[in-house]
Amino acid sequence: xxxxxxxxxxxxxxxxxxxxxxxxxxxxxxxxxxxxxxxxxxxxxxxxxxxxxxxxxxxxxxxxxxxxxxxxxxxxxxxxxxxxxxxxxxxxxxxxxxxxxxxxxxxxxxxxxxxxxxxxxxxxxxxxxxxxxxxxxxxxxxxxxxxxxxxxxxxxxxxxxxxxxxxxxxxxxxxxxxxxxxxxxxxxxxxxxxxxxxxxxxxxxxxxxxxxxxxxxxxxxxxxxxxxxxxxxxxxxxxxxxxxxxxxxxxxxxxxxxxxxxxxxxxxxxxxxxxxxxxxxxxxxxxxxxxxxxxxxxxxxxxxxxxxxxxxxxxxxx
Amino acid sequence: xxxxxxxxxxxxxxxxxxxxxxxxxxxxxxxxxxxxxxxxxxxxxxxxxxxxxxxxxxxxxxxxxxxxxxxxxxxxxxxxxxxxxxxxxxxxxxxxxxxxxxxxxxxxxxxxxxxxxxxxxxxxxxxxxxxxxxxxxxxxxxxxxxxxxxxxxxxxxxxxxxxxxxxxxxxxxxxxxxxxxxxxxxxxxxxxxxxxxxxxxxxxxxxxxxxxxxxxxxxxxxxxxxxxxxxxxxxxxxxxxxxxxxxxxxxxxxxxxxxxxxxxxxxxxxxxxxxxxxxxxxxxxxxxxxxxxxxxxxxxxxxxxxxxxxxxxxx
Numbered sequence: 001x002x003x004x005x006x007x008x009x010x011x012x013x014x015x016x017x018x019x020x021x022x023x024x025x026x027x028x029x030x031x032x033x034x035x036x037x038x039x040x041x042x043x044x045x046x047x048x049x050x051x052x053x054x055x056x057x058x059x060x061x062x063x064x065x066x067x068x069x070x071x072x073x074x075x076x077x078x079x080x081x082x083x084x085x086x087x088x089x090x091x092x093x094x095x096x097x098x099x100x101x102x103x104x105x106x107x108x109x110x111x112x113x114x115x116x117x118x119x120x121x122x123x124x125x126x127x128x129x130x131x132x133x134x135x136x137x138x139x140x141x142x143x144x145x146x147x148x149x150x151x152x153x154x155x156x157x158x159x160x161x162x163x164x165x166x167x168x169x170x171x172x173x174x175x176x177x178x179x180x181x182x183x184x185x186x187x188x189x190x191x192x193x194x195x196x197x198x199x200x201x202x203x204x205x206x207x208x209x210x211x212x213x214x215x216x217x218x219x220x221x222x223x224x225x226x227x228x229x230x231x232x233x234x235x236x237x238x239x240x241x242x243x244x245x246x247x248x249x250x251x252x253x254x255x256x257x258x259x260x261x262x263x264x265x266x267x268x269x270x271x272x273x274x275x276x277x278x279x280x281x282x283x284x285x286x287x288x289x290x291x292x293x294x295x296x297x298x299x300x301x302x303x304x305x306x307x308x309x310x311x312x313x314x315x316x317x318x
Numbered sequence: 319x320x321x322x323x324x325x326x327x328x329x330x331x332x333x334x335x336x337x338x339x340x341x342x343x344x345x346x347x348x349x350x351x352x353x354x355x356x357x358x359x360x361x362x363x364x365x366x367x368x369x370x371x372x373x374x375x376x377x378x379x380x381x382x383x384x385x386x387x388x389x390x391x392x393x394x395x396x397x398x399x400x401x402x403x404x405x406x407x408x409x410x411x412x413x414x415x416x417x418x419x420x421x422x423x424x425x426x427x428x429x430x431x432x433x434x435x436x437x438x439x440x441x442x443x444x445x446x447x448x449x450x451x452x453x454x455x456x457x458x459x460x461x462x463x464x465x466x467x468x469x470x471x472x473x474x475x476x477x478x479x480x481x482x483x484x485x486x487x488x489x490x491x492x493x494x495x496x497x498x499x500x501x502x503x504x505x506x507x508x509x510x511x512x513x514x515x516x517x518x519x520x521x522x523x524x525x526x527x528x529x530x531x532x533x534x535x536x537x538x539x540x541x542x543x544x545x546x547x548x549x550x551x552x553x554x555x556x557x558x559x560x561x562x563x564x565x566x567x568x569x570x571x572x573x574x575x576x577x578x579x580x581x582x583x584x585x586x587x588x589x590x591x592x593x594x595x596x597x598x599x600x601x602x603x604x605x606x607x608x609x610x611x612x613x614x615x616x617x618x619x620x621x622x623x624x625x626x627x628x629x630x631x632x633x
Contacts, residue, residue: 006324007324007327007328007331007375008375008431009434010324010328011328011331011375012434012435012438013438014438015438015439016434016437016438019438019439019440020440031434031437032434033430045321045324045325045328046328048325049325049328049329049332050329050332051332051333051336052329052333052336052349052350053349054329054351076332076335076336077331077332077335079398079399079400079439080399080400080435080436080438080439081375081376081377081398081399081400081435082376082397082398082399082400082401082435083400083432083435083436084375084376084428084431084432085376085470086425086428086431086466086470087428087429087431087432087435088432089428089470090420090425090428090429090432091413091416091417091429091432091433093425094416094417094419094420094429094453094455095412095413095416097416097419097453097455098412098415098416098453101453106408106411106412109406109408109409109411109412110412112406112409113405113409113412113413113416116403116405116409117432119401119403120400120401120403120436122376122378124470128469128470130496131469131495131496131497131539131545132466132469132496132497132498133496133497133498133499133545133546134419134455134498134499135498135499135500135501135546161572161573161576163573166570166571166572166573166608167572168572168573168576177451177452178451178452179451179452179453179454180451180452180453180454181453181454181455181456181502182454182455182456182499182501182502183455183499183500183501183502184501184502188452206576223452246480247482249480253503253522266480266486266487281609282607282608282609283607284631285606285607285608285609285627285628285631286603286604286606286607286627287627287630287631288603288606288626288627288628288629288630288631289626289627289629289630289631289633290630292631292633303631304631304632306609306610306631307609307628307629307631307632308632309609309610310606310609310610310612310628311625311628311629311632312610313610313613314613314621314625
């Protein structure tokens with residue numbers, strides 16, 4: 001945390017301590033995202049401040065004997081600052097997004113919270129949050145069944161489509177949670193076929209059924225850390241290099257790339273990890289003249305062979 | 319910010335909140351420790367900077383003239399303080415859910431700052447409870463923070479933009495009306511000054527920095543504008559559905575088979591499908607990706623689209 005954030009932190013810290021007398025140093029440090037040492041330094045700073053005059057009776061009185069923080073004589077800044085436009089808008093945009101979620105049944109509470117936040121914010125937050133929208137895709141039928149299984153703790157049987165391999169595979173999955181990322185819904189669960197945690201895009205679940213078997217995922221079935229996004233290629237996957245034209249730049253937006261180099265005129269060279277070669281061949285065929293595989297060379301040859309074989313289907317004049 | 323400066327600013331906030339009548343700069347200089355007592359000029363400069371920094375944090379400093387006509391400063395408590403706020407348990411639960419949406423995205427700091435203030439005011443938000451539902455939005459485009467600020471401040475922006483499918487980069491000047499996330503992509507909606515018309519821009523095609531132009535407050539968002547519908551229009555221009563007839567090798571093309579509205583099994587190892595589509599280029603790209611397992615019979619423009627892709631991949 002940079003030191004420029006310190007004053008806003010202090011202006012929130014003092015009211016927090018006023019409304020939570022006896023709070024513990026460790027707990028407060030964690031809440032405010034600072035080390036205990038930093039928090040003590042904050043308290044020492046606060047203790048030097050107070051009303052004009054700065055006689056002992058004017059100064060804020062704060063003690064942390066035995067790790068419990070007590071504060072007094074800080075009535076002037078006992079209330080936190082109003083929410084800034086950014087702060088209130090960030091929450092309101094997210095709340096409006098919840099309202100669009102299918103199966104979200106507490107719209108009434110949403111409206112009440114939004115009204116309260118608008119009141120607690122500096123002027124203009126309501127207007128700004130109207131100008132930022134996060135859409136939620138129309139939700140696939142699978143959601144209701146998935147949620148039912150989650151509620152009742154049951155295993156699911158899926159028919160799942162994997163476009164990269166153009167396969168529909170049956171899977172048994174112990175559901176852990178539903179994840180909405182960037183407007184798309186995913187089921188996260190323990191997949192018995194893959195013997196691992198997997199994310200399933202709900203719109204690619206072609207059939208779903210709740211099994212009358214209790215979900216019983218193994219102990220290592222922990223929710224995944226999605227901070228880096230929902231696609232996570234493995235570092236052991238093969239590194240493939242492609243060159244794309246301006247019309248093929250979507251590749252760099254759509255897939256996580258290890259390296260992206262501008263080649264001028266909108267062209268790019270991208271390096272990405274491919275789970276299997278078939279997927280790369282399909283991608284290259286799809287790209288047509290807007291992109292090509294440059295490495296490995298054997299893979300580039302496979303693309304050409306496949307293209308030739310496909311074109312042969314049209315060569316009989318029909 | 320040095321420790322001494324933080325201390326001075328905190329004392330200044332307390333001083334301006336505590337006073338009922340506006341204080342002159344000189345009175346403030348005497349009351350708040352840390353201001354230069356010797357040089358008037360040094361004090362003036364420091365005081366100006368301090369006021370600006372507090373205002374940037376959203377602290378409302380009022381300037382008023384006292385009865386002698388002298389300029390005075392104070393912070394009006396009502397404009398400064400978070401009003402009393404109380405959340406019902408169901409309200410706290412939805413707020414907890416909303417607070418996690420941005421996580422490590424561009425607005426994460428703003429969202430957590432808001433929560434901290436609410437907690438400081440004694441509002442309990444329900445964040446810890448494990449929920450079988452996780453929501454997140456990412457803002458991977460470097461242009462996002464600058465555009466958010468421009469929308470917030472109603473400020474015109476200028477940026478270099480790469481046109482769809484072409485290599486050329488043109489500078490665009492836009493009055494921002496809003497930003498929309500759809501299927502993981504962010505769009506800017508606004509009035510394009512160069513075209514003299516409303517336009518939608520994809521953030522990922524913005525090259526380099528977004529520069530603010532002119533002063534804040536100069537953009538007026540038309541009242542009847544629906545920013546989501548504007549992005550929609552981009553999506554759905556090709557509206558009339560058509561039907562394609564394709565032959566697919568048995569045991570392959572699972573995705574296409576699932577999409578088919580009719581399937582006629584053949585005796586020669588191939589089945590015939592009917593597939594509804596809007597855009598021959600999009601369906602053509604998908605079919606090309608399936609290689610030698612599929613052949614388009616009809617319509618000709620779809621067939622040509624597939625052949626074009628395949629030839630391109632061969633070149």
